[in-house]
Amino acid sequence: MAEQANPPDRARSHDIDADLVDDKTGMAKYACEQCKRRKLKCSRTVPTCTFCAEHSHDCIYSKIIRTPLTRKNLDAAEKRIANLEALLARHYSEREITRYEEDGTLPRLQGRRAPPYQHQPVASTSALPYAPPVAQPYGYPPYSSPNHPHPPIFVSAPATSKPTATPTIDIKPPLPARDETDDADGTGSLSLASNGKPPPGYLGSLSGAALLQFLQRCAADVNLSAAGAAGKCAASPSSSTTNSLTAILPDQLAGYITSYFNHFHLLYPVLHESSFRAQLAEIVPRPGGAAWTLLYYVVLGLGSMCTLTDTNEGETLTLYEQAISHVAAALFESASITSVQAFCLLANLAQKTNHVSIGTVFLGIALRMAINLGLHTEASGRHLSVFEQEMRRRAWWLLFAFDSGSQLTFGHPNTLPTTGVDVLPLVSVPDTVFTPSLTTRPQSFPDPTIYSSLIFQCFFHQMASQIVARLTYYPNLPITESLILYHEVDSLQSALPSFFFSSPPAWFDFPRHLLAWRLDNLRMVVLRHTFLKVSLMQGPVTEEEERGWAKCVDCAAEVVRSVQRFSSEAQRTCMEWWYALHFIIPSTFIPLIALRVRPASPSVIEWVDVVQSARSVLERVPHTLLKFTATRCLAIISAVADLSIARTDSRLSATNEPSAVPDSDFTNFLEMLAGQGPGFEGEAASPVQAPGLLPDLDTLLQWFTPSGSPLPVV
Template structure:
């Protein structure tokens, strides 16, 4: 028997006891009266009812906080109380983990549109003492500013702006030390302490080599990191490190001069072609004791040999570089940190990159920071045309500075962290595109650039690429988050502008000499990789909204561009590997680095919608990636795990199943393995638990 909560209107009028039966109470049925219950019911003002409500509320809040441990539930409640749209607030709670940590949050789902308007974006230069500049603001873009620095004076970058969490109108009223955070900002539930020390003992074995921080769990990795993408799709697959089989390191002896010379030669035939941080002729003059070596040169020798050994290795079990790196560290002392010279900057920058390659990203990040600060202290970022410094020394300083700049930008994007170096105050020119014989210590006139590939061509183009595109990267890791329309406009204005600056002899389809094949390919892989990163959110959103109304025109274009760049990257990489007759670890490392981003988006699309009309293309993309990985996995251990991940995620997606339902679900897919569930795991990956 169903009862109403209050008496009917007739019983209330007659002030008699009502049985509250539905649809008619006993009194009205007996006396043939019209029984009507009021729609508007008053809340019982009793302690019993209040206790029930409080208990229900507490249970609901506990469930929400457990489901969304990093969401600010209180802010959502306040938004609803202040008149926020329920249909806009709830999707944020359900989708913010996917949207925000995937790279970019959709403007219509951001908390910005549900709360009071934020203060307009302000250029950081407005806080500098001096004349104030009125900055017209259009959407998320700050325009019309005369910026007083090298990069922006040439319209190279999107102007910087203060994050929305900095409200200048409130700073004066806040206590020192108060933390300002925007609604729904994630709060890390643990510290990011890390320890990457690896002792060269017989019982200590190096972890798997990938250089993308896929096995480091206790450091901050942002939304653009490769580790973020891998563990998003693989549901934490790469948070559990494995150790490769290798011989005990105790058998590695101190290398003789012959071994050192062999590894140094390997360095200059592989790594140096892409990153000419040291001058080859001068280095060998020091090595052969023709010229007295400068301070700290012994450490530089061993790190050069270590990188040469690592990059030229053709077997996954070759780890002779570890003893060389240990020697490089032993030749540095704490007193060296209180000095500053070119050799030490070169040593630290190479150590930084080596540590990244050896999957010690945070250690390398620290070394790079010291090298960059030391270079700034030595004035490498300034143009010295009018000084008494010889032309040769000036050019070496430029090469080292822009090499450091490229290292810093590429590591920053790899880990998804804020940029460490601004272009403010940087006015040194890019390195000359010359052969080494054109500039020696006795040269008195600046040589002309060569119209052909040199070892400095790639360095120049990479530095210019980051100069033009770093502003876009800063926007996609910050709030307010840009729309697809803004990103497409910036793509045309900055990324395509850079592409037009590539000389004819270095364009994508041009044939280059064998020694330049990798550096030539990396330039174009890097260009496509950035476009994949900035647009992949819209691919994820497109899959998330599968079956719903059509996307915004710009969002559809953005997602299409992302998938096209994934396909172009894989096809270009496939041609690169088909043209190779001999492989080394440097070729494999760079290929895997860019392949991860390129294969994951088609893989997610195929997993989520295997019956799409585009599924055939996605299968081809994934198939090409698997073919490339098969070629390199013998010398690149992480490739085995990437292939295993692809196989697991794409299981059942390579054959079209007639019995599949109209919802495009895969019959053998368990609910806990659903594509959306995988995407929602991104938050757990970005804030991983300790191993």
């Protein structure tokens, strides 16, 4: 038998360049590749070292060639490494790359599936002939639906600066409002055109304001714009409220920071508490320069809304104006993770103080800064530590949640990029586990952590973005397909962990309520077109349309009752009340419309009870900052149910139509609803008759269709 030849790689052990052998000792000048990889002390014996001989490894000696340590060479090396890392990330998972770093092995590329971070085109939610492009973050498979692929999310190394003096509150008179606060509406539900002028800022057909406009059409005998303005004026604070505040005590500032991390941080944990407090105490440098000071004031402003006491609204508004005063042109010349965090949170604070227009601008600034830093792609942060990479992801996910939320609140289009986004999902671990010293990314905990809320909000927004895009591109969605979307929302809710439903920790009570309100609100948005169409139907209604109409009313009732229970169970912060009002206000308009269009329905008593429950919540709002919003909504409810406004309406005096004059039964009904007459408790459900107060169907559908969109098919 012929002698078997050595494998080619094995032969290399004996082919050693003479330049690599020391002439005096006869040993290799450098350690072999196997020992260098394992960081072992190599015997350097020729042709095979002791370790390679014992383990039958190929012992390969190679010459170490070092380029001069210049900036040019380092830049070139870093650029090449970044390109190679990006190439690896396109073809291998993070686990496979980690394994390669440990043992130098990679699986073959031939026949491999598509890379896990590659963006996939978004398929339609159901078997529909349309599929508009939708931006989605990768990595959150919220529910079992083959119709929803899961596209992608993103923080650059924080730029450090020399420690600066601890910021102090030098209270100045509040700056002029950046938009018209008299008409601005942070909830996106109470803005109505008045005196022929449209509301400030764009509000799309899916916003709560569009629902209020529809209620105005149904209640044609009252002027809801005038009623809302009257309620607004009655509740607006005097200018002395903010001007009289000349100082905020240091203990209050410390309390606001604690309140921020005890409440707001549980919803949107974009900061790392220990790091922020260390920066505040100047134990470590404050990153971002002037951006950190802006972030500090924003944290104080949001924290002031998270106190349990009835904080004077002047403090929140003053802190907001202090933050605004630190927005300078220098902040836009360079971007850092701190500036992204600051502008993102400032946008949220602006919305909660009813500065909607400038809040939208701040959110756009944060998004462009994030993209400029490469927060939308994992490859741009490969050179950073595990902790810094996770901070990048937290900032991007927060941007995603805020931008997607504005779609539902204001009916705005999605502004997130639709391609090239490949950010990993967040890890749900306590901050005590995920520290800056970590070298490997930990696994998520099964129990709730402070990151659970943001993670599952992103589950929600990932699906909501697709649904809103489809409803925007296809406003007259058939009821059969609307119900498919409705059931997909059900699927998301059923896929949530058990701590969203039973025995949650006390601190998780508000995050789980908030997600439940979001889910029911999305269900109402899905069924809104059917609800409005059936409400105006002059012909027969199909069984499915009737079922969709009833489901929409039931969702609204569930939100109202949930908010009522939540607000009465314990003392709530101003921040919690703001979100409660944000969801209860549009939910109240649904039963009001039902009462107007079906006053003889057997369910009328239940609808009245829902409206009365909403009224009781609005009347109990304890925080001055929110009283004007609650009062405006109460005024609208009273206008729908109080004929004194209708009798003084100039439109009624100018018309001779018999439908404009309600009969006595309807008068009694409205007085009961307004709380001016005997209640319904203990009384049998007797139908009441109402005159035809609705315009014709064609007129209303033309009004409801956004300008430039095709008219829905009726």
